Amino acid sequence: MEINELKEWLRIDGNDEDATLTGLISSSEILIKQSTGVDPEDVEADTNAQDLYKLLQKIIIADLYENRLGASKINPIIVSLYAQLEAYKLKKE
Incomplete structure (x- = not known):
């Protein structure tokens, strides 16, 4: 993923957060x-x-970026996307 694409998703201007x-x-x-x-x-x-x-x-990074102290629950969207991506890999094999 390109950093500029991520900055657009997170609505970040400037380069202060690049690292x-x-x-x-x-x-x-x-x-x-x-x-x-x-x-x-x-x-x-x-x-x-x-x-x-x-x-x-993007969703993982947004979650980590916005909840720097750590979230108490796993975002259900992340779990769903993990499953979909894993199913893609299994289908491909």
């Missing part, structure tokens, strides 16, 4: 991989899967 956002992008990839087994490279050939992956990244 934080870059770290969150990397962290979201790790979280997705650990939860679904899907790497960004796994969805490169399928634009629908890419869109799903990016949406999941």
